Amino acid sequence: MCVDCGCHGSDAHEHHNSRRVTVERDLLAENNSLAYDNRRFFAERGICALNLVSSPGSGKTSILERTVAEMGGLRPVAVIEGDQQTANDAERIKATGAAAVQVNTGSGCHLDARMVAEAVVELDPPRNSCLFIENVGNLVCPAMFDLGEAAKVVIISVTEGEDKPEKYPYMFRAASLCLINKVDLVPFLDFDVKALRESATAVNPSLAFVELSARTGEGFSAWLKWIDDLSLAMRRVSGEGG
Ligand code: MG
Ligand code: ZN
Numbered sequence: 720m721c722v723d724c725g726c727h728g729s730d731a732h733e734h735h736n737s738r739r740v741t742v743e744r745d746l747l748a749e750n751n752s753l754a755y756d757n758r759r760f761f762a763e764r765g766i767c768a769l770n771l772v773s774s775p776g777s778g779k780t781s782i783l784e785r786t787v788a789e790m791g792g793l794r795p796v797a798v799i800e801g802d803q804q805t806a807n808d809a810e811r812i813k814a815t816g817a818a819a820v821q822v823n824t825g826s827g828c829h830l831d832a833r834m835v836a837e838a839v840v841e842l843d844p845p846r847n848s849c850l851f852i853e854n855v856g857n858l859v860c861p862a863m864f865d866l867g868e869a870a871k872v873v874i875i876s877v878t879e880g881e882d883k884p885e886k887y888p889y890m891f892r893a894a895s896l897c898l899i900n901k902v903d904l905v906p907f908l909d910f911d912v913k914a915l916r917e918s919a920t921a922v923n924p925s926l927a928f929v930e931l932s933a934r935t936g937e938g939f940s941a942w943l944k945w946i947d948d949l950s951l952a953m954r955r956v957s958g959e960g961g
Contacts, residue, residue, distance in 0.1 A: 750864055753832035757867025760839070762957050765847040767950045770866050772890060773874035774883075775856030778900040780808045781933035782874065782942075783851055787815040789939045790849070797844035799852045801830040808853065818842055829861040830854050836867075849946060858887040869953055870895040877901050877910040884919035891919050896927045896945055903932040 761768045771779050780800075787796050798819040800808040809821035820842045822834050835852060844850045852868060854861045862871075873894035875883055878901060884891040891897070897919055899912060912930065919926050929945060931938025 747863065750832045753836055754865035754867040757832055757836055757839070758869075759867075761850070761867060761869070762953070764844075765950075765954065765957075766844055766850050767848075767946065767953060768850040768852060768866070768868045769946070770852045770854060770861075770868035770871045771874060772854045772858065772861045772871055772894070773856060773876075774858050774879060777856070777874045777876040777879065778933050779853050779856070779874055780811055782898065782900060782931070783812060783853060784815050785933045785936060785939060786851070786942070787812070787817045789936070789943060795845045795848035797842050797848050797850050799830075799835060799838045799842065799850070801834070801853055801855045803827070803855060818844070824855055828855055828857045828859070829864050830866060831864050832866050849950075858883070858890045862887075862889040862893045869949060872896045872898060874898045874900055875915065877905055877908055877912065877915075881911050881914040882918050884915070884922050888922040891926065892923045894923070894926060895949075896929065898942065899928060899930045901932055901934070902930045902937065903935045 757768075760766075771783070773779055783798060790796060796817040798809070798812045798817055800806075800812065800819055800821045801824060802808060802821070803824050803826070805823070806821040809819040812819035820838045822830060822838050824830065824834070830852065839850075842850075852866055858873075871890075871894040873890055873896070875897065877899065880886075899915065902912070904910075905912065916928055919928070927945065929938055929941045931942055
């Protein structure tokens with residue numbers, strides 16, 4: 720797993736196998752405990768936190784830019800941007816008028832619950848806001864790190880392979896919704912949307928889908944409705960409304 724990729728510091732490079740397994744288990748247990756605290760914090764404030772995961776280049780930031788615009792100020796939006804380097808994506812989000820904080824992971828390849836907790840202190844998302852957490856572009860280890868989100872949303876664009884869900888099943892299994900982006904390009908490609916949906920459903924039968932285009936805006940009403948439905952369900956669970 721991800722301990723091999725250098726994101727957990729020097730003790731991750733311990734060669735002895737059982738020692739390494741212990742390090743991995745402790746790291747995930749600590750992360751889960753911090754994620755629990757994050758989730759409680761969000762629930763108490765009616766914040767709908769979504770963890771957006773995908774390969775690099777699938778259009779996460781473009782989707783968020785358009786999402787902020789389409790929400791039209793009906794609901795406050797805050798964004799945590801995760802990248803190894805640069806604040807480019809947070810700058811793009813701030814240009815839309817939404818609050819954003821950039822987290823740089825350096826050599827690390829995923830966000831963890833502690834990074835999110837620290838970013839939330841800085842961001843201070845308002846009550847009943849929608850908090851989008853754009854994870855580092857990586858379909859592997861972000862699947863294992865609970866950030867305290869209400870749901871993971873996996874994004875795949877039609878310029879990628881239809882068989883990605885079978886190649887990266889953990890991520891597609893961890894996600895509640897799959898956004899299929901850049902569908903305006905389908906007429907110019909050999910991409911088979913049906914094959915992608917079948918591949919994803921094979922690894923996660925309960926996965927929901929929305930086909931959209933951050934460029935043209937098609938499909939965004941279905942995406943926003945999915946967020947509204949989830950928020951409503953969360954409010955019912957926490958007994959604050961409904
Ligand atoms: Mg981005
Ligand atoms: Zn990682």
